[in-house]
Amino acid sequence: MKRRRKLGRGVAVVGVGMTPFNVYKDKDSKDLFVEAFKEMLVSVDKGVDPKDIDALYLGNFTSDFFVHQGHWGPIISDILGLSPIPATRTEGACASSALAFREGVFAVASGFYDIVLVGGVEEMSKRTTEEVAEGLGLALAPYEMQVGFTFPAVFGALATAYFAKYGASREHLMNVTIKSHNNAPLNPRAQFKLTIADLMNQKRENAKKKGEPLPTWKDEKDFLRDPKANPPVAWPMNLYDCCPISDGASCALLVAEDIARDFTDDPLYVVGLGQGSGKGLHAAKDLTCFEATRNAAQEAYGMSGLKPEDIQFAEVHDCFSIAEIIHMEDLGFFKPGEAYKAVENGLTRLDGPIPINTSGGLKCKGHPVGATGVAQLEELWEQLRGKAGKRQIPNKNLRIGGAHNLGGTGGTCTFTILERR
Amino acid sequence: MENRAFSDVSYKQFLNEDKLMGCKCKGCGALYLPPRPICIECYSSDMEWVEMKGKGKLAAFTAIYVGPPSMVAEGFNRKNPYCVGVVEFEEGVKIDARIEGLDTKNPETIKVGMPLTAKFLHRTEGENMKTFLAFEA
Ligand SMILES: [Zn+2]
Numbered sequence: 001m002k003r004r005r006k007l008g009r010g011v012a013v014v015g016v017g018m019t020p021f022n023v024y025k026d027k028d029s030k031d032l033f034v035e036a037f038k039e040m041l042v043s044v045d046k047g048v049d050p051k052d053i054d055a056l057y058l059g060n061f062t063s064d065f066f067v068h069q070g071h072w073g074p075i076i077s078d079i080l081g082l083s084p085i086p087a088t089r090t091e092g093a094c095a096s097s098a099l100a101f102r103e104g105v106f107a108v109a110s111g112f113y114d115i116v117l118v119g120g121v122e123e124m125s126k127r128t129t130e131e132v133a134e135g136l137g138l139a140l141a142p143y144e145m146q147v148g149f150t151f152p153a154v155f156g157a158l159a160t161a162y163f164a165k166y167g168a169s170r171e172h173l174m175n176v177t178i179k180s181h182n183n184a185p186l187n188p189r190a191q192f193k194l195t196i197a198d199l200m201n202q203k204r205e206n207a208k209k210k211g212e213p214l215p216t217w218k219d220e221k222d223f224l225r226d227p228k229a230n231p232p233v234a235w236p237m238n239l240y241d242c243c244p245i246s247d248g249a250s251c252a253l254l255v256a257e258d259i260a261r262d263f264t265d266d267p268l269y270v271v272g273l274g275q276g277s278g279k280g281l282h283a284a285k286d287l288t289c290f291e292a293t294r295n296a297a298q299e300a301y302g303m304s305g306l307k308p309e310d311i312q313f314a315e316v317h318d319c320f321s322i323a324e325i326i327h328m329e330d331l332g333f334f335k336p337g338e339a340y341k342a343v344e345n346g347l348t349r350l351d352g353p354i355p356i357n358t359s360g361g362l363k364c365k366g367h368p369v370g371a372t373g374v375a376q377l378e379e380l381w382e383q384l385r386g387k388a389g390k391r392q393i394p395n396k397n398l399r400i401g402g403a404h405n406l407g408g409t410g411g412t413c414t415f416t417i418l419e420r421r
Numbered sequence: 422m423e424n425r426a427f428s429d430v431s432y433k434q435f436l437n438e439d440k441l442m443g444c445k446c447k448g449c450g451a452l453y454l455p456p457r458p459i460c461i462e463c464y465s466s467d468m469e470w471v472e473m474k475g476k477g478k479l480a481a482f483t484a485i486y487v488g489p490p491s492m493v494a495e496g497f498n499r500k501n502p503y504c505v506g507v508v509e510f511e512e513g514v515k516i517d518a519r520i521e522g523l524d525t526k527n528p529e530t531i532k533v534g535m536p537l538t539a540k541f542l543h544r545t546e547g548e549n550m551k552t553f554l555a556f557e558a
Binding site: 130134142143144146148150152154156157158159160163164234281283 | 429454455480481482483484485486487488489490491492499502503505506507514515516517518519528532533534553554
């Protein structure tokens with residue numbers, strides 16, 4: 001018997017901050033989190049005294065592996081001057097900071113705390129690509145790793161199952177890549193700010209300078225079909241189907257709904273929260289959906305009383321192009337087997353009926369894994385408050401946005417719905 | 422049949438003996454591969470060993486061009502990609518496995534649904550034998 005989920009008392013987001021996602025050779029996790037924290041302080045319209053913060057929840061996947069330092073809760077609370085308030089680290093692979101956000105919401109909703117800082121951080125670029133792959137591989141399901149699966153390989157395999165069931169192809173995945181790259185130049189915090197057309201021009205210019213034969217790509221898909229320009233990683237996942245290696249931090253300030261107006265006249269309310277757990281590939285009943293996302297969606301819609309068609313825009317975890325397609329179906333935005341057609345028909349573009357990943361997504365904004373979940377909420381904050389600049393969704397009544405975060409190969413998935421009232 | 426624990430350790434021991442062993446719940450008949458200690462359908466712990474026939478079909482696959490260090494050490498790379506996938510047995514359960522004997526350089530020729538047969542790949546790691554489950558067309 002599942003009863004409808006509800007919070008003990010309402011919780012509002014009154015500030016957010018994040019670093020641009022990028023490769024930072026001269027900054028460590030502390031530096032990155034401090035930068036996100038300072039931006040968050042400025043974002044609180046009526047200000048917040050850091051001494052009033054009751055607790056910190058910090059998402060981090062595997063700094064233990066990437067920088068050989070664990071136990072990040074107290075390290076971050078100390079550098080921010082927040083110690084000795086409680087600091088708790090959450091781990092859910094690439095969904096680590098979505099879990100920090102949830103724990104922060106629960107802490108405030110319970111009445112125990114009134115003002116809580118949540119966030120995430122990951123520092124990945126100081127390792128070689130092979131080492132990063134090994135680190136992320138720690139989040140594969142046990143039997144996947146043993147036979148030689150990698151992260152891109154799991155999503156490649158899911159893509160072949162999806163192709164076989166619904167008749168989609170690599171050509172359809174390319175539409176996802178092209179769309180994300182079209183949004184990214186409009187986001188000053190994105191790691192890759194070039195459209196696929198920009199990239200093609202850049203490569204043509206480089207070839208001209210070097211006196212090499214000019215590439216003859218007819219259009220963007222022709223470029224993406226070229227194995228020299230877009231080499232396979234784990235077929236059918238090629239380079240431009242995969243998110244990059246990134247460093248970055250993100251944070252948000254959560255307060256009890258009854259004091260939210262002390263911080264801003266324009267708070268965002270947490271109206272839907274959902275999380276689910278999934279099984280490894282071999283144990284999944286269906287290889288063309290994520291059971292964990294479906295459970296997260298069910299919880300979040302149940303709590304909010306909203307339906308998929310009420311979600312006006314969303315950030316959807318697109319670590320690989322196929323992931324965006326399948327998750328949009330699991331979240332109910334499109335029927336199973338329909339999302340790839342929706343992308344082809346432009347429904348998820350910035351000016352479409354349900355814009356997806358206006359930030360550029362993980363693909364272009366970057367994916368410092370532990371920071372991603374809260375950074376997705378930062379995009380909802382900017383869009384809902386009408387501060388997204390050139391990538392502002394052209395809908396005057398923007399009120400409800402969703403953020404979907406995935407950890408591992410679907411082991412942990414979350415869905416969060418924020419509302420502007 | 423055997424008085425071994427329904428665990429990964431036993432599963433791997435059986436693989437070393439060229440046996441692909443799953444378990445069946447005596448309570449509700451649910452079949453599990455690798456074996457599970459508790460039935461996730463009816464929560465019974467009353468299990469029995471079942472040997473799989475080793476015949477199945479390809480449910481999902483990928484050709485990996487950039488592999489982990491262990492696969493690179495076996496000689497796999499961009500010029501020599503390897504295939505892994507999920508295989509669905511005739512008995513209904515699925516397993517992750519290496520797939521051999523396919524044209525991995527032309528992955529578009531590999532088809533979901535193609536019939537496969539299990540085989541055992543033995544490797545030595547120090548003094549220990551380690552067995553990988555693989556399939557071939
Ligand atoms: Zn049972």
